[in-house]
Each structure stands twice: as C-alpha cells, then as structure tokens.
Amino acid sequence: MEFSKRIDQMQESPIRKLVPVAEEAKKNGKKVYHLNIGQPDIKTPPEFMNSIKKYDEEVLSYSFSEGLPQLIESFIKYYKTYNLEFEKDEILITNGGSEAILFSLLAVTDTDDEILVPEPFYTNYNGFSSAAGVKVVPITTKAENGFKLPSKDFIQSLVTKKTKAILLSNPGNPTGAVYTRDEMNALTDIAKENDLYIISDEVYREFIYDGFEYKSFASFENIKDRVILTDSISKRYSACGARIGMIACKNKDLIKQILKLCQGRLCVPTLEQIGATELIKVSKEYLDDVVEEYKKRRDIVYNELKNIEGVICEKPHGAFYVIAKLPVDNAEDFVKWLLTDFDIDGETIMLAPAEGFYATPGLGIDEVRISYVLNENSLKKSMNILKVGLKKYKKNNTL
Amino acid sequence: MEFSKRIDQMQESPIRKLVPVAEEAKKNGKKVYHLNIGQPDIKTPPEFMNSIKKYDEEVLSYSFSEGLPQLIESFIKYYKTYNLEFEKDEILITNGGSEAILFSLLAVTDTDDEILVPEPFYTNYNGFSSAAGVKVVPITTKAENGFKLPSKDFIQSLVTKKTKAILLSNPGNPTGAVYTRDEMNALTDIAKENDLYIISDEVYREFIYDGFEYKSFASFENIKDRVILTDSISKRYSACGARIGMIACKNKDLIKQILKLCQGRLCVPTLEQIGATELIKVSKEYLDDVVEEYKKRRDIVYNELKNIEGVICEKPHGAFYVIAKLPVDNAEDFVKWLLTDFDIDGETIMLAPAEGFYATPGLGIDEVRISYVLNENSLKKSMNILKVGLKKYKKNNTL
Numbered sequence: 001m002e003f004s005k006r007i008d009q010m011q012e013s014p015i016r017k018l019v020p021v022a023e024e025a026k027k028n029g030k031k032v033y034h035l036n037i038g039q040p041d042i043k044t045p046p047e048f049m050n051s052i053k054k055y056d057e058e059v060l061s062y063s064f065s066e067g068l069p070q071l072i073e074s075f076i077k078y079y080k081t082y083n084l085e086f087e088k089d090e091i092l093i094t095n096g097g098s099e100a101i102l103f104s105l106l107a108v109t110d111t112d113d114e115i116l117v118p119e120p121f122y123t124n125y126n127g128f129s130s131a132a133g134v135k136v137v138p139i140t141t142k143a144e145n146g147f148k149l150p151s152k153d154f155i156q157s158l159v160t161k162k163t164k165a166i167l168l169s170n171p172g173n174p175t176g177a178v179y180t181r182d183e184m185n186a187l188t189d190i191a192k193e194n195d196l197y198i199i200s201d202e203v204y205r206e207f208i209y210d211g212f213e214y215k216s217f218a219s220f221e222n223i224k225d226r227v228i229l230t231d232s233i234s235k236r237y238s239a240c241g242a243r244i245g246m247i248a249c250k251n252k253d254l255i256k257q258i259l260k261l262c263q264g265r266l267c268v269p270t271l272e273q274i275g276a277t278e279l280i281k282v283s284k285e286y287l288d289d290v291v292e293e294y295k296k297r298r299d300i301v302y303n304e305l306k307n308i309e310g311v312i313c314e315k316p317h318g319a320f321y322v323i324a325k326l327p328v329d330n331a332e333d334f335v336k337w338l339l340t341d342f343d344i345d346g347e348t349i350m351l352a353p354a355e356g357f358y359a360t361p362g363l364g365i366d367e368v369r370i371s372y373v374l375n376e377n378s379l380k381k382s383m384n385i386l387k388v389g390l391k392k393y394k395k396n397n398t399l
Numbered sequence: 400m401e402f403s404k405r406i407d408q409m410q411e412s413p414i415r416k417l418v419p420v421a422e423e424a425k426k427n428g429k430k431v432y433h434l435n436i437g438q439p440d441i442k443t444p445p446e447f448m449n450s451i452k453k454y455d456e457e458v459l460s461y462s463f464s465e466g467l468p469q470l471i472e473s474f475i476k477y478y479k480t481y482n483l484e485f486e487k488d489e490i491l492i493t494n495g496g497s498e499a500i501l502f503s504l505l506a507v508t509d510t511d512d513e514i515l516v517p518e519p520f521y522t523n524y525n526g527f528s529s530a531a532g533v534k535v536v537p538i539t540t541k542a543e544n545g546f547k548l549p550s551k552d553f554i555q556s557l558v559t560k561k562t563k564a565i566l567l568s569n570p571g572n573p574t575g576a577v578y579t580r581d582e583m584n585a586l587t588d589i590a591k592e593n594d595l596y597i598i599s600d601e602v603y604r605e606f607i608y609d610g611f612e613y614k615s616f617a618s619f620e621n622i623k624d625r626v627i628l629t630d631s632i633s634k635r636y637s638a639c640g641a642r643i644g645m646i647a648c649k650n651k652d653l654i655k656q657i658l659k660l661c662q663g664r665l666c667v668p669t670l671e672q673i674g675a676t677e678l679i680k681v682s683k684e685y686l687d688d689v690v691e692e693y694k695k696r697r698d699i700v701y702n703e704l705k706n707i708e709g710v711i712c713e714k715p716h717g718a719f720y721v722i723a724k725l726p727v728d729n730a731e732d733f734v735k736w737l738l739t740d741f742d743i744d745g746e747t748i749m750l751a752p753a754e755g756f757y758a759t760p761g762l763g764i765d766e767v768r769i770s771y772v773l774n775e776n777s778l779k780k781s782m783n784i785l786k787v788g789l790k791k792y793k794k795n796n797t798l
Contacts, residue, residue: 001594001624003656004563007506013662016464037461044459052670053452060443060640062436065415095494095642098664107406111510111532127663133510133532164403195400225400241459241669243494257402263412264526265497269671270640271451 010130014123014356015369018335022350025339029346032339033374033382036352038173038320040373042238042290045282048275055271063267066259067093067246071273074280075231075246081284082205084218084229086248090255093268097203097232097245098124101167103261104199104228104247105132107254114162115199118149120323120357120364122173122201137163138359143323143367146314147177152186159194165228166191169201170217171208174323174357174369176298176316178212188220196226203232203245204319206287209295212317218248225251235320236287237279244268244276294320297372297379304383305370308390322370323354327394331355331368334393342389349382349389409529413522413755414768417734421749424738428745431738432773432781435751437572437719439772441637441689444681447674454670462666465658466492466645470672473679474630474645480683481604483617483628485647489654492667496602496631496644497523500566502660503598503627503646504531506653513561514598517548519722519756519763521572521600536562537758542722542766545713546576551585558593565590568600569616570607573722573756573768575697575715577611587619595625602631602644603718605686608694611716617647624650634719635686636678643667643675693719696771696778703782704769707789721769722753726793730754730767733792741788748781748788 015037022032066072072091079086094100101124109115111133117125119138129136137158141147149155166187171178179187191198200217208214218229232245249255301322305313310327328334332353342348354367372379414436421431465471471490478485493499500523508514510532516524518537528535536557540546548554565586570577578586590597599616607613617628631644648654700721704712709726727733731752741747753766771778 001596001650001653002507003653004505004507004509004512006509007656007659010656010659010663012659013464016662039458039460041458043457048459049454055448058442059438059440060447060638061438062639065412096665102664106403106530108401108403110403110405113403124663124665127659131505131660131663197400239459240461241666243666243668251400254400254402257406257409260406260409260411260526261530263415264409264523264530265495265501266523267640267642269642269668271670272668 006130006133010127011356013127014354015352018339018350021336021339025348030343031347033347033349033378033385035370035372035374035382036350038235038371038373039240040235040238041375042293044238045279045286047278047282048237048239048242051278052271052275055274060270063270063273065262065267067091067268068270068273068277071277074277075248078280079248082216084216086250089252090248090250092247092255092258092262093273094245094247095268096234096243097201097230098128100230100232100245100247101125101199101201102128102131103258104230105129105134106261107258108197109134109164112162113164114160116155116158116163116166117359118168119359120174120354122169123356125167126356126359136359140360140363141175143312143314143325147172147175149179149183149186152190155186155190159190163194163196165197165199167199167201169204171204171318173204173319174321174354176319176321178208178214178318181215184215184217184220188217188223191226192223197228198223198226199228199230201230203235206236206291207294207320208318209298210317228254233276233279237282239276239279242272242276244272294372296376300376300379301370301372301383304380304387308387310390320372322372323367324370325367326390328366328390331366335368337393338385338389342392344385344388347381347385349385405529405532409526410755412526413753414751417738417749420735420738424747429742430746432746432748432777432784434769434771434773434781435749437634437770437772438639439634439637439719440774441692443637444678444685446677446681447636447638447641450677451670451674454673459669462669462672464661464666466490466667467669467672467676470676473676474647477679478647481615483615485649488651489647489649491646491654491657491661492672493644493646494667495633495642496600496629497527499629499631499644499646500524500598500600501527501530502657503629504528504533505660506657507596508533508563511561512563513559515554515557515562515565516758517567518758519573519753521568522755524566525755525758535758539759539762540574542711542713542724546571546574548578548582548585551589554585555589558589562593562595564596564598566598566600568603570603570717572603572718573720573753575718575720577607577613577717580614583614583616583619587616587622590625591622596627597622597625598627598629600629602634605635605690606693606719607717608697609716627653632675632678636681638675638678641671641675643671693771695775699775699778700769700771700782703779703786707786709789719771721771722766723769724766725789727765727789730765734767736792737784737788741791743784743787746780746784748784
C-alpha cells in the first residue's frame with residue numbers, strides 16, 4: 001500500500017516526535033521538564049471555564065462557519081486597542097492558529113507555488129506547506145547575527161514567478177526576534193512590488209521585552225489588502241487546549257474565498273468559542289503581569305545559557321523561545337541522550353532539536369529551541385541540567 | 400490581488416450558501432424551518448456537558464496530537480459492539496468527520512490524482528477534494544433507480560492510473576441509500592484489484608430503517624489494510640457543535656503517516672474530547688429511541704412527498720436525508736423563492752439545492768436534499784409549505 005508523496009515527505013514534528021522517548025523516561029521514574037513545547041504553565045483565566053459552565057442549550061448545535069458573532073465582536077474590540085480596525089466580514093474564526101495558516105496558504109497558493117519564509121521558522125509551517133503542496137523558500141537568518149533579515153535586494157533575488165506569499169511570525173517563533181521598522185518596510189515593499197501576500201502570524205503580539213515596539217503588518221495602509229493576519233488565543237491566555245484561532249484581512253473578497261474552506265469543515269466548536277469570547281475581554285493588566293513573568297524567565301534562561309561553555313545564543317526580545325547553538329555535533333542525539341541516559345537527582349529536560357525549524361539542509365543540526373514556559377525554579381534546575389549534561393555528553397563522546 | 404485556482408474553483412456549500420437569504424427572511428419576521436442542514440433537534444445527552452463541567456485543571460493545555468487516550472479507548476469499546484476490533488495505535492481523533500476525510504485524502508492522494516465517488520454525495524467532499532487538489536470522478540446513481548450502484552464492470556471502467564481511492568458514505572448522505580452486500584463486494588473487489596483505498600464515511604451507522612442490515616467496510620478482512628473508516632459523534636449523539644471525529648484504520652503505517660498531519664495542527668480541543676468520551680458510553684437504548692424517532696420522521700416526509708404532484712423520490716432506508724426531484728426547472732431558484740416570496744401564515748422552509756451534491760454538470764438541477772431532522776409537527780407543516788409553494792411557484796412561472 002502506497003501513501004501520497006506529500007505525506008511521505010512531510011517531516012515529523014521536531015517538537016513532538018521525541019514524546020515517546022520522554023514518555024519512556026517518565027515510565028522509568030524520571031521527572032522531565034518540558035522545554036520542547038510552547039505549553040505555558042500560567043493559569044488559564046477562570047473566565048473561560050466559567051462562561052462554558054453557564055452553557056444551557058439543550059442541543060449542542062453547529063455554529064456559524066465564519067465563527068460566533070460575539071467572538072468576532074470580541075476580536076474586533078481587542079484589535080481596536082492596537083489601532084487595528086476590522087469589520088465583522090473581515091474576520092473568520094478558525095481551529096487554532098494552525099488552521100488559520102493552512103487556510104491562508106490554500107487560498108493564495110496552488111500546488112508547486114512558492115512562499116518565502118524567514119528561517120528558522122515555526123516548524124509546522126513545513127507541515128502546512130506540504131499539505132498545501134507548496135515549496136518553502138527560506139530567507140536564512142542566523143543566531144550569531146540576532147536573526148536579522150538579509151538586505152532587501154537579497155530577499156528580492158529569491159522571488160520567482162511562482163512566489164505568492166511571505167509567511168512569517170512576529171515576534172518570531174523560534175527566534176524571539178522582533179522585526180525592526182526597516183525590516184518591515186523592506187518586506188512590505190517587496191510584497192507590493194511583486195504582488196505577494198504577507199501571511200503574518202502574530203500570536204505572540206504581547207510578548208515583547210526590553211522596550212521593543214510592536215507593530216502589526218496589518219497596520220501598513222499601503223498593503224492592507226495583501227496582509228493576512230493570523231492569530232490565536234493559545235499563548236496569550238494560556239489556553240492552548242481551546243484551539244481557537246482567527247484570520248483577519250481587509251481584503252473582503254479573500255475572506256469570502258476562505259469562508260468556502262470554513263464552510264467545508266462546517267464550524268469551530270461552539271463551547272470553545274463561548275469561552276474564548278470572555279477570555280479576550282480579560283483585562284490588559286492580566287497580560288502585563290504575564291509578560292512581566294516571561295521577561296523574568298527569559299532573563300534566567302538567557303543569563304544561564306551565556307554562562308555555559310560553547311553555547312551561542314542571542315538575547316530574544318519577544319515570544320518565549322530561544323534558539324541555542326550547542327557544542328555538539330547533533331542536537332537531536334543529545335536531546336535523546338538527555339532523556340535516556342542522563343539525569344540529576346532523577347530529573348532531566350526535553351528540548352526541541354532545531355533542524356526541523358529550517359528548510360535549508362544542514363542548518364540547525366547543532367541547535368535546539370528552548371521554550372521558557374516554566375516557572376523560575378524549574379527553569380533554573382533545567383539550565384543546570386543542560387550545563388552538566390553537556391559536559392558529561394561531550395566527555396562521553398571524546399573518550 | 401489574485402486568489403489560488405483551487406479556492407477560486409471551490410463551490411460554496413449548497414447547504415450553507417443561502418443562509419444570508421434565510422437570515423433576511425427571518426429579519427422580515429418569517430419563521431424558517433431548516434430542512435437544508437443535518438442539524439438534529441434531538442437533545443444532546445447531558446453526559447456531555449456534565450463531564451465538561453467537572454473539568455478543573457488550572458491550565459487548559461494541549462492534548463495529545465492523536466487524541467485523548469480515554470476517548471480513543473471509548474471508541475475502541477464502541478466499535479467492539481459492532482465486532483470491529485481496533486487497537487489504540489489504529490485510531491486518531493480529528494476535528495469532526497470533516498478533518499478525518501481531509502486528512503485521509505491528503506494521506507493517500509497527490510495533486511491531480513483521482514478518487515471515485517458515488518454521486519450524489521455529501522457536498523463537502525467537493526471542498527475537501529479541491530483543497531487536496533484531487534479530481535472527483537463520479538459514479539453516477541439515480542433517484543429513479545433507488546441510487547443503486549452501476550455494475551462492477553462499469554465502475555471498473557472509471558479507474559485510471561491516477562485513481563487512488565473510493566470515497567463514500569454508508570448509509571448515504573444525501574441519498575439515504577444503504578449499500579447491499581453485493582454492492583459492497585463489488586467495491587471491495589475493485590479496491591483490491593486496483594490497489595485503491597476505500598475511505599468509508601460511516602457517521603450514520605445507526606440510522607438504518609426497515610430491517611436493512613448495517614455492515615462496515617472495515618469488517619472486510621481481505622481489504623482491512625486499505626479501508627480508512629471515518630466517523631463523528633455529531634449525528635449519533637446530536638452533538639454537531641462538538642466537532643469530534645475520528646479516523647480508524649488497521650494499516651498502522653498509514654495511521655503513523657496521518658499522525659504527522661495531526662501533529663501539524665497540534666491537537667483537537669481538550670474539553671470536547673472529555674465530553675465525547677462520556678457521550679460514546681451512552682446506552683444503546685438512547686440510540687434505539689433516536690433511530691425510532693427518525694424512522695417516524697422519514698415516514699412523514701416520504702409519505703407527504705409521494706402525494707405531491709410531480710415530485711419523484713425513492714424511500715430512503717438510512718441516514719436522515721432524502722433527495723427529491725421537483726417539478727421545477729431550477730431548484731435553487733425555487734428554494735430562494737420560498738424564502739423571499741412565499742410563506743403560509745408567516746412560515747416557510749429552507750431546503751438544500753442538490754446540484755452541489757453532484758460532480759457531473761447538469762445533474763441535480765431540479766433536485767433538493769431534505770433533512771428530516773425536525774419534530775413531526777414541524778415536518779408536517781414543512782411538507783405542506785412545500786406542496787402549496789410548488790403549486791404557486793409553477794403557476795407564477797407559467798403565467
């Protein structure tokens with residue numbers, strides 16, 4: 001029995017594929033700190049469950065394909081606080097940010113088209129692109145250089161007749177980089193000059209540190225009909241299990257096209273939309289506190305990483321990830337070894353090998369993505385495990 | 400700004416595209432009986448909300464990509480009651496039956512491949528096929544003939560080198576037809592002889608009347624590694640808004656491949672899986688009562704339809720739909736007219752024009768799909784509205 005080429009070529013999620021190894025370690029009694037996945041330990045605001053518990057319809061019926069009107073209204077109000085104006089027929093509710101990106105790709109690309117993606121990038125962009133039959137053309141950026149984008153001319157040189165869109169996250173997962181105004185200007189110019197869409201994944205909008213300014217690609221008036229904003233409540237409100245995302249676009253005709261995909265899958269779960277409606281109304285203070293907490297965590301991880309011999313990393317200014325280059329030949333082997341052969345007092349860590357976050361073969365093999373989503377104490381312990389583990393692993397490998 | 404060809408060519412859902420016309424009618428004070436959509440009015444068993452209300456985790460975190468273990472276990476036990484044996488690594492939980500079908504298609508077809516689909520078929524198969532870039536090759540069946548499949552030789556003649564799968568629903572949406580043993584044997588032989596998968600959508604499994612026997616394609620030992628069973632709790636437990644579906648397949652390697660797609664979208668909502676786990680444990684008596692109720696409804700609709708002059712329809716033996724050929728030139732015009740220009744005492748009906756349930760151009764233009772998902776009284780009123788409406792519409796059109 002054969003499978004499709006597209007699925008055969010699809011990589012396993014580097015964030016999730018080593019889960020069985022971690023599960024085995026846990027079975028053997030080890031405690032595993034999960035720094036591999038962006039699953040925050042922050043409490044979900046109680047507004048979510050409280051509103052769901054009030055649901056008393058006798059029939060749990062289909063919702064609207066475009067999403068619950070009150071949830072769309074909630075998003076509109078939220079965006080207004082960022083000076084982003086959307087109307088109700090410019091927003092579609094999706095099954096998480098994942099579906100938002102997949103549907104956006106399906107709407108603006110055909111098979112064998114190309115998209116430009118700054119690498120390293122959120123690894124599941126690979127999966128969505130494979131599903132859509134689209135070729136990822138990476139715009140390579142490097143840790144040593146703070147993940148700065150190359151020049152406009154260089155990026156322009158990557159555009160072909162088949163290029164249909166630029167897909168990116170800002171603030172960046174896994175880089176933690178926040179695009180500067182100059183970088184954004186270069187990208188929006190390229191989009192305009194080459195008739196491209198920008199699919200802008202802004203799920204980490206609030207997670208910006210060190211006084212860096214947040215600016216949405218959706219705020220550029222001159223390309224507003226070619227910016228597809230994708231979003232999710234998962235990280236912002238620590239509600240990853242709700243799977244509520246969204247597409248917003250000033251191009252109403254494009255929204256109408258994507259609505260056909262939404263109609264195909266009928267609707268997003270009703271209850272989760274009810275909970276999300278209330279979550280989005282949670283006060284700005286809640287988010288300020290969360291971001292303050294993440295800044296502390298970022299500082300712990302970054303400061304510890306700097307002090308580990310042979311580790312190279314740039315200070316991330318956004319999101320809650322950092323890419324670290326490790327003094328090992330193969331980061332995946334090391335990550336596995338940490339789970340199978342190493343512990344300190346019965347505790348170890350799980351990291352995400354970074355190779356799967358790159359499209360260029362060979363890049364990221366000695367890198368990992370670290371999610372700083374755990375409390376300070378766990379992060380301190382984790383960084384010590386990494387430090388001691390690295391020393392022991394190198395010693396083993398040079399014997 | 401251009402859109403992708405695939406989305407441009409995608410049809411709007413014939414079930415949902417006239418919703419704005421219906422909303423307008425409601426704004427003007429009309430009551431609309433919705434026979435266009437398979438949204439039952441049966442109460443969702445309270446087990447669903449009761450179990451969700453007990454959820455007390457502080458963090459609503461990601462679930463497993465393959466699904467909650469207890470929900471998978473629930474499905475395994477449920478299938479055992481139908482003598483279908485699945486192991487836990489042979490089942491994946493999906494966002495409704497919709498995602499189950501889309502993922503199955505992506506896993507076994509590449510762009511420009513072909514799938515055989517008996518028509519008329521569940522209209523969203525069109526949407527999923529467009530998204531996957533796959534060509535639907537219809538196996539035409541006709542109301543006048545009880546939607547019987549053509550001969551094995553004829554179906555065989557539709558197979559090309561590009562054919563990868565047969566996609567069907569059994570019992571059939573929108574036909575209400577239940578495949579006979581001979582028809583199933585023909586299809587399974589064709590699958591085996593031509594190295595095809597059978598994607599079998601069995602969400603209406605329990606909805607069978609008149610003593611017809613239910614047999615799953617997954618019960619054929621000789622092709623068990625090529626049958627992909629897709630399922631959903633939506634209709635069975637009147638929980639359409641939960642969006643919980645499933646893929647089951649004895650071909651563990653295929654399941655592993657589809658798991659990559661599941662990992663890409665991270666997981667299905669946690670709460671809905673908890674609710675679904677308990678729903679599936681609901682007693683067989685609940686389902687027996689539901690099916691008895693639908694049989695009554697089927698009888699009302701079928702008996703009334705038979706008495707309307709010029710209407711042609713076959714008695715459906717399964718699911719809760721019937722395709723009716725109407726004495727009009729264009730069923731969509733008639734359906735719109737019912738909403739905009741007709742009512743009896745302020746009440747009218749909404750039907751689904753059937754053209755979108757066919758892939759062959761020109762077929763179904765004078766047909767509608769009627770969902771008998773409302774209570775007896777509403778159905779009786781609805782059939783009267785249809786009868787009087789048809790008479791008036793014909794009169795208007797012959798003036």
